[in-house]
Amino acid sequence: MAIIKCPECNQEISDKAPVCPSCGVPIAGHVVTCPQCGYTYFNNNTECPHCHHKTGVESAAGSVQLAESENEQKTSRSNNNRTVIAVVVLIVLVLGGVLYAFYRNAQGDKEEAAYEYALSSNDPQVLQNYLDTYTDAPEAHRDSISAHLEYFAQLDRDWTNVVVSGSKSDFERYIEQHPNSPFCQIAQHKIDSIDWSKADATNTIEAVQLYLEQHPDGEHFDEANDKLKALNANTVSPEDKILIGAVFDGVFKSMNNRDEEGLMNSFNPLIGKFLGKTNATRSDVATFLHKIYKNDVASMTWMSLEDYKITKKEVGDQQYEYTVAFSALQKVEHTDNSSIETRFRFNAKVNPDGRITELNMTKILE
Numbered sequence: 001m002a003i004i005k006c007p008e009c010n011q012e013i014s015d016k017a018p019v020c021p022s023c024g025v026p027i028a029g030h031v032v033t034c035p036q037c038g039y040t041y042f043n044n045n046t047e048c049p050h051c052h053h054k055t056g057v058e059s060a061a062g063s064v065q066l067a068e069s070e071n072e073q074k075t076s077r078s079n080n081n082r083t084v085i086a087v088v089v090l091i092v093l094v095l096g097g098v099l100y101a102f103y104r105n106a107q108g109d110k111e112e113a114a115y116e117y118a119l120s121s122n123d124p125q126v127l128q129n130y131l132d133t134y135t136d137a138p139e140a141h142r143d144s145i146s147a148h149l150e151y152f153a154q155l156d157r158d159w160t161n162v163v164v165s166g167s168k169s170d171f172e173r174y175i176e177q178h179p180n181s182p183f184c185q186i187a188q189h190k191i192d193s194i195d196w197s198k199a200d201a202t203n204t205i206e207a208v209q210l211y212l213e214q215h216p217d218g219e220h221f222d223e224a225n226d227k228l229k230a231l232n233a234n235t236v237s238p239e240d241k242i243l244i245g246a247v248f249d250g251v252f253k254s255m256n257n258r259d260e261e262g263l264m265n266s267f268n269p270l271i272g273k274f275l276g277k278t279n280a281t282r283s284d285v286a287t288f289l290h291k292i293y294k295n296d297v298a299s300m301t302w303m304s305l306e307d308y309k310i311t312k313k314e315v316g317d318q319q320y321e322y323t324v325a326f327s328a329l330q331k332v333e334h335t336d337n338s339s340i341e342t343r344f345r346f347n348a349k350v351n352p353d354g355r356i357t358e359l360n361m362t363k364i365l366e
Contacts, residue, residue, distance in 0.1 A: 004040040007031060115141045124152045159183045168194045189219065196220040205231045233314035244310055244324055247354055252302035258293060260286050268355040275360060299333040319352040
């Protein structure tokens with residue numbers, strides 16, 4: 001761009017101005033500059049009005065060529081700009097597509113991980129969080145999680161019904177139907193408590209032993225063992241009765257057979273009381289056997305009447321001393337063929353080894 005003087009009004013203007021702002025004549029593309037004197041004139045003149053240099057045609061042609069060149073440059077620059085813009089837009093689109101693909105892949109991986117975690121969880125809140133977070137997750141995933149959530153909801157409903165019932169059979173049925181339920185451990189605890197409460201209230205050896213058999217790892221196992229020991233210390237079991245019966249059956253068998261050694265072995269070496277004598281020994285027992293077999297006795301039979309009354313006391317760890325009261329019948333055959341029957345009341349004590357530590361007998365008058 002150059003500053004020229006308007007050929008019409010001689011005001012300074014730009015050679016690129018469409019018209020002269022002062023007089024309004026056309027300028028751009030309508031004027032040429034004389035190469036000889038530098039005067040500007042309209043390109044329809046064949047020579048310079050100032051120096052008469054004939055340059056009109058060349059100048060006009062030059063101006064036209066210059067204008068065309070400038071237009072071509074503008075067009076070229078415009079085309080170049082469009083190309084650059086198109087390339088930039090293309091790059092942006094490609095980069096955007098790549099980034100979006102990475103984003104979608106990352107989101108997909110994140111959703112897959114969240115889905116697998118939720119599916120393996122037993123926490124309904126985790127499942128619900130998945131559904132709330134991944135609203136656009138694959139339908140199969142959402143259906144699977146929804147079904148899982150409904151399963152836990154059903155577990156909750158069933159568990160509530162069982163708790164309201166409080167029945168042992170209902171707790172057992174719940175565990176059978178829902179072995180993987182998070183409430184199974186609580187159900188086991190409830191069953192354990194129910195069984196122990198029943199055993200404790202029944203307060204028998206059989207009831208406590210049943211609890212221990214059913215719950216070898218029960219929460220009340222130690223308590224049950226302590227109670228069983230206490231019951232055993234105060235409860236005469238069938239085994240205890242068999243033991244006591246065997247002890248006195250042995251005594252009477254030895255007396256019937258005049259078996260001195262067998263009779264002495266039924267007694268403890270140190271006898272607290274024996275037929276009124278304190279601190280007796282086995283020798284005293286042998287002396288008693290000799291006394292009852294008088295010269296006129298042909299035979300003698302002793303037999304228990306099996307009316308044992310037994311109490312027991314713990315004297316060591318699961319070691320018991322028994323206090324026994326019972327009746328026995330003595331039948332004596334004399335050498336003159338006469339016989340006599342006499343009833344006696346026995347009071348005795350038997351130690352944990354099954355040996356007699358005290359024995360007294362009283363004749364029952366009829």
